[in-house]
Amino acid sequence: MNIGIEHYLIVSSFLFVIGMYTVATRRHAVAILMGVELLLNSASINFVAFSHFVEGGISGYVFSLFIIVLAAAEAAVALAIVLSLFRNTNTVDVTESVTLQG
Amino acid sequence: MMDLISQITVSGLMFWFLAAVTIVGGLGVALSQNILYSGFCLMITLIGVAGLYLFLGADFVGAVQLIVYIGGILVVILFSVLLTKRIGVDKTTSSWMNRGVSVLGCLALLGMLLFSVTKATWRVTETVSTPTTARIGDGLLREYLFPFELISVVLLMSLVGAMVLARRAAKDNSGQQQDSIERLQ
Structure with missing residues (x-):
């Protein structure tokens, strides 16, 4: 059986949905961040797959590299915020952190 | 078979x-x-x-x-x-209603994605895998030079920002931090 582009797109669809479910149901801030990483990875699989199945061009590879860099930046800032939140409010439950709701 | x-x-x-x-x-x-x-x-x-x-x-x-x-x-x-x-x-997992709604929404999205992926016709060309490292390096220094520099600055700023965020919190709440360390022990 030939592995075509649809197979990769289906795998990344499953990964995207799983990541969305993680973001929607988890209340631990770090777990939500893990869900975001799943979402970013599924998008990145799509970029690399399209880049592979279309002749020439490296745009998809470069975009997935940019996604990885942005994920690193996002993880650093988000985890700094989580640590700061934990030190100030002593919780990492996002439903308990309602100070900004006024 | x-x-x-x-x-x-x-x-x-x-x-x-x-x-x-x-x-x-x-x-x-x-x-x-x-x-x-x-x-x-x-x-x-x-x-x-x-x-x-x-x-x-x-x-x-x-x-x-x-x-x-x-x-x-x-x-x-x-x-x-x-x-x-x-x-x-x-311990604090979401309520059953929250999870049910999430499952329904995610399954609907999965159905839509699978439907569109399998129904669409993808115009693909048969490609032979060649090493990409040299081409990526070339592209990063030519057509993607500006985004490459931009993302370097973004990464630097976010790392410095993360350090500032985490450090100031540690200095302001040193007593509180001591408490949490003691509680951990």
Whole structure:
């Protein structure tokens, strides 16, 4: 059986949905961040797959590299915020952190 | 039956193995009650995704995925899990109604995605995998030079910002931090 582009797109669809479910149901801030990483990875699989199945061009590879860099930046800032939140409010439950709701 | 077996190729088996590793790891992240187990399942997923990249002939991106994601981001995530309270059990899971609505919404989205992916006709060209590292390096210094520099500045700013955020909190609440350390012990 030939592995075509649809197979990769289906795998990344499953990964995207799983990541969305993680973001929607988890209340631990770090777990939500893990869900975001799943979402970013599924998008990145799509970029690399399209880049592979279309002749020439490296745009998809470069975009997935940019996604990885942005994920690193996002993880650093988000985890700094989580640590700061934990030190100030002593919780990492996002439903308990309602100070900004006024 | 023989026909089916003769259709199975080594590369097909490898693809299905990598896809199964990726999706099972993702399910572990979503469903595990223990945050640490979620972190390790995330590692399995990231390794599977790196394998898929290599399978697609993207050698450089796969190596970067292994080094940056698993060596960097995942370690930082696991550290932050260990540095915060409630190590392990995520006691405060969402309500059943929240989860039911999420499952319905996610299944609807999955149906739409699968429908559009399988119905659409993709204009693909048969390609032979060639090493991509030299081409990526060339592209980063030519047509993608400005985005490359821009993203370097973004990464630098966010890392400095993260350091400032974490450090100031430690200085302002040194007493509180001492409390949490004592509570951990």
